[in-house]
Amino acid sequence: MEQLNTLDAGFLHAEDSDRHVSLAIGAVAVLAGPMPSFDSLVSTINGRVLAVPRFCQVLHTQPLDLGAPHWVDDADLDISHHIRLAALPRPGDDAALSRWVAEVMERRLDRDRPLWECWVVDGLAHNRWAILMKVHHCIADGIAATHMLSRICDDGAGDTFATDIRAAHESMRVLRLPALTLNPIEWIAGAWRTSVGVTTAAAQALQGVTQIAGGLLRPAAASSLTGPLTSMRRYASVEVSMEHVTNICNGFGVTINDVALAAITDSYRTMLLRRGERPQPDSLRTLVPVSVRSADASDETDNRVSIMLPCLPVEKADPVAQLQAVHKRLARAKVSGQRQAGSIFVSAAKAIPFALTAWTVRTLTRLPQRGVVTLATNVPGPRKRLRVMGREVVRLLPIPPLALKLRTGIAIMSYADHLAFGVIGDYDAAPDVDELASGIERAVERLTSVSAGHWRSTPVGTLSLVQGG
Structure with missing residues (x-):
């Protein structure tokens, strides 16, 4: 049984504290057309996304918060609740896409189902279409979410700029006691270095x-x-x-x-x-x-x-x-x-x-x-351009959440x-x-x-x- 850690659960608690808040994060991939048929997209996305266990699981909470919420497999998973089709009104410009993104992101994810949605958006100008992925923040941070969402692409995310961040080059520092040795001078020196650290x-x-x-x-x-x-x-x-x-x-x-x-x-x-x-x-x-x-x-x-x-x-x-x-x-x-x-x-x-x-x-x-x-x-994000069913992702736009009275x-x-x-x-x-x-x-x-x-x-x-x- 996998439980949420303190930080992951904190995003649920923060959402519970304000009924106007939806703590989901997302990204919009704008692709060059033509758009494949919706049925073929559903089949492709379904096969790729459901390889991520979290996308097949729901949260079970404990009465009175006596224990941390834990993940269980969703025996009644219905993919139609998660992969949906939308169309922008003409002219399908950036302003129309932004308005639609705001409307999708302001709605909370249903906690009775796996905490994600994938929207396929038709009707963008210049023969383009888009995919919006929305995931609750309790599942993943930005780097993990990018890695998860890249699974819908033909070759995954490949090499990403995440290898440039400091943490990627640092191992977690674990403090250890000095090794036992018969030489008391070496043991004392090791103990001193550990205590100073x-x-x-x-x-x-x-x-x-x-x-x-x-x-x-x-x-x-x-x-x-x-x-x-x-x-x-x-x-x-x-x-x-x-x-x-x-x-x-x-x-x-x-x-x-x-x-x-x-x-x-x-x-x-x-x-x-x-x-x-x-x-x-x-x-x-x-x-x-x-x-x-x-x-x-x-x-x-x-x-x-x-x-x-x-x-x-x-x-x-x-x-x-x-x-x-x-x-x-x-x-x-x-x-x-x-x-x-x-x-x-x-x-x-x-x-x-x-x-x-x-x-x-x-x-x-x-x-x-x-x-x-x-x-x-x-x-x-990814260093190289991505493709979905052979169509190039020409833009990749991040969507942050709002909470804690930040406007x-x-x-x-x-x-x-x-x-x-x-x-x-x-x-x-x-x-x-x-x-x-x-x-x-x-x-x-x-x-x-x-x-x-x-x-x-x-x-x-x-x-x-x-x-x-």
């Missing part, structure tokens, strides 16, 4: 816990970016050239993640000014998930993330100053212990009775949090030669998500223009292009 790791994690707790408890500057949510959503997306992003990285010695967050910073600054609000240094404390998934765990269906809580520098008007500030703040956060603190918290929670952790998470997520303002999550959220996904941004917002509180998306594109264009001159005048050494922490 434990002390250093504990001190770093404690520092990270302090910073995360401070970020959650310290209210951000008051703005229209946080507050109650409705059940309706808006969605927008934009793509930028990976070549341009890489040129910016080379020009300023920063990472892809730095560039993405700097572009997001500039667009949020413009949004606040457009709304008549003055950007403050603490106006945009951002929840940035950081993968702790090792390379050999890419096919594990669970959540393996920690968090960082940097304040993005919306108070700065100059795009280069924004980029440099983002780079410095993320570098500090990475070495501060925030990443380790999140992992240690999840591990420690496993030792606490599940009923207590469930009650605690539900209580905390019902409180009006004012420390975090938005979400920015970077999901590494907007942004997911970033690398795919082949593009970096895509998917922006979701509350329908009433964030009517300008289109401007937020287009502002990201303009910010990258500005940085590209500036970096061209900077690259010619500044010598740059070995650069890191690592994503996602």
Whole structure:
């Protein structure tokens, strides 16, 4: 019997705490036509997706949360409940697709069935069609979900940008007692090295816990970016050239993640000014998930993330100053212990009775949090273009969830030669998500223009292009 771990179950508790929230994540693949027949698509998708055990299982919960929810095979699985057909009204442009995506994502998945849906969408302009995959966050984080959803493609995801993230090159550090030896000097030396390692790791994690707790408890500057949510959503997306992003990285010695967050910073600054609000240094404390998934765990269906809580520098008007500030703040956060603190918290929670952790998470997520303002999550996608039944996936667009009184959220996904941004917002509180998306594109264009001159005048050494922490 496979049980949900504390982090996975936390997404269910967070969803339960607000009836206006749907904690599903998703992605839209836009394909070049013509679209195959729906029956042939159902047959193909059915055969490929159901190879993932989670897509054939339902959650069983324990009365009064006396035990963690666990997965059981669905004996009554009906694929027609999960693979569905839709058609966009004319002209089938990007705006129509975005409106339809928002409507699909705002609806909660039925917990009486396996927690996923696959929508085949006809009627896109330029002889295109699309597939939307929607999975509950309790099943997987972004990297795991991308790996799962790639199964519908002809050759899977193949090589992905996930191999670039830090966790893929780090083995989980396990503290071991020194080996027994007859030489007392060697044993004492080994014990000393172990104790120093434990002390250093504990001190770093404690520092990270302090910073995360401070970020959650310290209210951000008051703005229209946080507050109650409705059940309706808006969605927008934009793509930028990976070549341009890489040129910016080379020009300023920063990472892809730095560039993405700097572009997001500039667009949020413009949004606040457009709304008549003055950007403050603490106006945009951002929840940035950081993968702790090792390379050999890419096919594990669970959540393996920690968090960082940097304040993005919306108070700065100059795009280069924004980029440099983002780079410095993320570098500090990475070495501060925030990443380790999140992992240690999840591990420690496993030792606490599940009923207590469930009650605690539900209580905390019902409180009006004012420390975090938005979400920015970077999901590494496939390096090469994908195909489904021989049709090329020309665009791959990520869809983040909304919760915890955050009125907007942004997911970033690398795919082949593009970096895509998917922006979701509350329908009433964030009517300008289109401007937020287009502002990201303009910010990258500005940085590209500036970096061209900077690259010619500044010598740059070995650069890191690592994503996602």
